[in-house]
Amino acid sequence: MNDTKLVIVVPCYNEEEVLHETTRQLTSVVERMEKDGIISKGMFLYVDDGSKDATWRLIEELSGSNKRVMGLKLAHNVGHQNALWAGLEWAAQSEFDAIVSIDADLQDDVNAIVEMGQKFNAGFEVVYGVRNERKTDTFFKKHTAQMFYKLMSTMGGDVVYNHADFRLMSRRALQALVAHPERNLFLRGMVRSLGFSQEYVYYSRNERFAGESKYPFSKMLSFAIDGITSFSIKPLRLITSSGVLFIFVALAIICYALYEYAVGHVVPGWTSLLVSLWFIGGAILTAIGVIGEYIGKIYREVKRRPRYFVEKMANIE
Ligand code: UDP
Ligand code: MG
Numbered sequence: 001m002n003d004t005k006l007v008i009v010v011p012c013y014n015e016e017e018v019l020h021e022t023t024r025q026l027t028s029v030v031e032r033m034e035k036d037g038i039i040s041k042g043m044f045l046y047v048d049d050g051s052k053d054a055t056w057r058l059i060e061e062l063s064g065s066n067k068r069v070m071g072l073k074l075a076h077n078v079g080h081q082n083a084l085w086a087g088l089e090w091a092a093q094s095e096f097d098a099i100v101s102i103d104a105d106l107q108d109d110v111n112a113i114v115e116m117g118q119k120f121n122a123g124f125e126v127v128y129g130v131r132n133e134r135k136t137d138t139f140f141k142k143h144t145a146q147m148f149y150k151l152m153s154t155m156g157g158d159v160v161y162n163h164a165d166f167r168l169m170s171r172r173a174l175q176a177l178v179a180h181p182e183r184n185l186f187l188r189g190m191v192r193s194l195g196f197s198q199e200y201v202y203y204s205r206n207e208r209f210a211g212e213s214k215y216p217f218s219k220m221l222s223f224a225i226d227g228i229t230s231f232s233i234k235p236l237r238l239i240t241s242s243g244v245l246f247i248f249v250a251l252a253i254i255c256y257a258l259y260e261y262a263v264g265h266v267v268p269g270w271t272s273l274l275v276s277l278w279f280i281g282g283a284i285l286t287a288i289g290v291i292g293e294y295i296g297k298i299y300r301e302v303k304r305r306p307r308y309f310v311e312k313m314a315n316i317e
Contacts, residue, residue: 002121004039006030007096008113009087011080012059013049015104017210019058023066025110030068038117043096045070046104047087050077080214081185084165085178092174100168102129105211108166109203116168116201124199125173126191129166131205144217148224155228155235158192160200167191182303184230233296240289246282253278 008026012019023044030042048056048071059071074086084101091099098120102108108129116127152159165187169177173196180190215223228235254275261271 005096006039006042006098008044008100010104011047011083012104014051014053016054029110043068045087047083048073049083089178092178102166106209112201112203119199125170125196126198127168128160128163128200130200131162132202179306186227186230189231236292236296243285243289250278250282
């Protein structure tokens with residue numbers, strides 16, 4: 001019999017249509033896990049992200065009828081990542097040993113939580129839920145999502161392919177996560193950079209049980225930009241390298257222009273204009289890149305991230 005206490009954190013924004021079903025399915029999963037001795041206790045924490053519909057009333061109602069349901073109501077809408085953070089911060093100092101985060105809309109397979117629990121018991125501290133297909137997503141969502149992962153990885157953000165925010169973390173890993181004082185949250189990148197022993201659980205993604213996606217394209221785009229800019233300074237480096245490239249182009253053009261000038265094929269003024277155009281362009285880009293380098297340093301500095309987390313010790317009290 002395992003003594004693992006599990007809490008499932010669920011951010012909810014205008015989810016009145018799905019909460020009953022979500023609760024029903026989560027309940028049946030944790031009941032099964034308790035019966036099979038994977039956990040000793042399973043609870044849910046619904047974080048109401050300033051919903052405008054009856055979500056909070058429903059959470060209160062559910063918490064009355066189902067002893068597993070706990071609720072946290074945020075005063076206004078702060079977005080998925082921040083709402084999840086609110087729940088995680090609470091969980092990091094709770095009695096729970098394992099913390100799962102999942103969306104309210106049942107797109108992620110709740111049954112994968114069983115396997116996550118088993119991996120946790122086997123000693124893994126971060127277990128990612130990874131979708132192995134995207135059959136049910138629209139063509140558009142599928143391709144924009146794929147572009148997002150590609151762009152992220154070329155821009156230097158280390159993210160797990162096809163993993164969103166469905167994952168299990170140990171309380172210790174979670175405490176390491178919430179020790180990050182930054183305000184720009186990109187949880188999947190941050191969790192990845194924590195280290196600790198990590199594992200994967202694969203599942204297939206369903207359609208939203210009810211209601212509409214709260215992530216229209218515009219929000220997805222800003223999420224991608226946030227993800228890149230809050231994780232990597234590669235875009236800044238790109239400016240420097242293109243500046244240097246421009247200067248080389250300028251040099252080639254200078255040679256060419258001088259040659260044309262010497263041969264006498266030119267309209268007066270052409271040589272000086274062309275040469276200065278390319279050279280100044282390159283010089284300006286390089287200068288911006290250099291400034292960018294410093295901004296990159298400031299950016300890393302103001303994050304005030306913790307420098308390390310100890311995973312194990314030997315023979316140390
Ligand atoms: N969500 C939230 N605050 C928001 C938007 C969304 O807490 O401002 C929650 C939402 O209730 C859901 C999860 O974040 O549980 C993911 O949202 P959604 O399913 O709409 O995104 P998609 O799966 O379409 O990317
Ligand atoms: Mg969804």
